[in-house]
Amino acid sequence: MELEVRHLRALCAIADAGSLHKAARQLGVSQPSLTTQLRRIERALDGELFLRERTGCRPTPFGRTVLGRARPLLAEMAALVAEARAQAHGPRLRIGSTASRALPGWLRRLHRRLPDTETSLLVDVSANALLRMVAAGQLDVAFVHEVEGSPLRVPEGLQTHVLMEREPQFVSMPRDHPAARQEIVSLGDLAADRWAVDPSVDGEWDGLRRVFAGAGLDPPVLHTDYHTATSLIISGEAVAPCQPTSGPREDMAIRPLCGDPLAVRLLLATRPGAHAEVYEDLRAAYREAALRTPPYRAWLHHHASPLLEAA
DSSP states (O other): OOOOHHHHHHHHHHHHHSSHHHHHHHHTSOHHHHHHHHHHHHHHHTSOOEEEETTEEEEOHHHHHHHHHHHHHHHHHHHHHHHHHHHHHOOEEEEEESSOTTHHHHHHHHHHHOTTSEEEEEEOSOHHHHHHHHHTTSOSEEEEEEETTSOOOOOTTOEEEEEEEEEEOEEEEETTOGGGGSSSBOGGGGTTSOEEEOTTSTTHHHHHHHHHHHTTOOOOEEEOOHHHHHHHHHTTSOBEEEOTTOOOOSSEEEEOBTTOOOEEEEEEEEOTTSOTHHHHHHHHHHHHHHHTSHHHHHHHHHTTOGGGSOO
């Protein structure tokens, strides 16, 4: 078997994710398929690339050598493709983002500012994956969140702009939850509830676990994606962290947490030379999304946030 670019991409995904399960999810393949592919690659190279452990995978010394050669090759290939497409199709702006309610307003502003620029959007649960794509030339900018206590791995050469140093995370709960009668709830009010969390979101589960430990709590946890979590919340089966820009809903309650124990930092990462105006448009769009949500607007006023200043 001859090595191809897809094989190198698979090796890097396994190394970055730290497990075959997470890497398979990022690559959009099944775990058995990725495991089989890894075995074929190792046979072709005549050496073991990863140590399989109970907690995941880590590169062997031989694997680190192969990865050290593979990453520059992937970056060069991505840059070649990106430059060729740019010349073929004219100006483009390729945006990556973790989920955010600021995205519609951001895209609307960019289309108005750059009417002749083709704009594309990729939304992913993994902030680290999006940052790697910017570094590899597959994206021009990425709007990501960094869970407090779980720093992102920002590749060298990227420029970062902080949109919010500390965005509080609110909590969503069933509409008839006893704590929903309060304007602000404490973790203790939710100690007996099941918490839904998506472990594929970088840092999310680790951050929540640290907050629980700090509060002396050990509530039951459901590992699921947040689309499924919404159904669980509505049916009364769980509560979950949520963005403060989450709008009011008739079928669930969204409340701030006392003391803001859960928080993220919002960052825009760009390639050198990317459109400088994208940050200002993002800031205006985020401000718009924040101010139309009464609980978050009240939180911003209470903390005298610089975000309240007009863009």
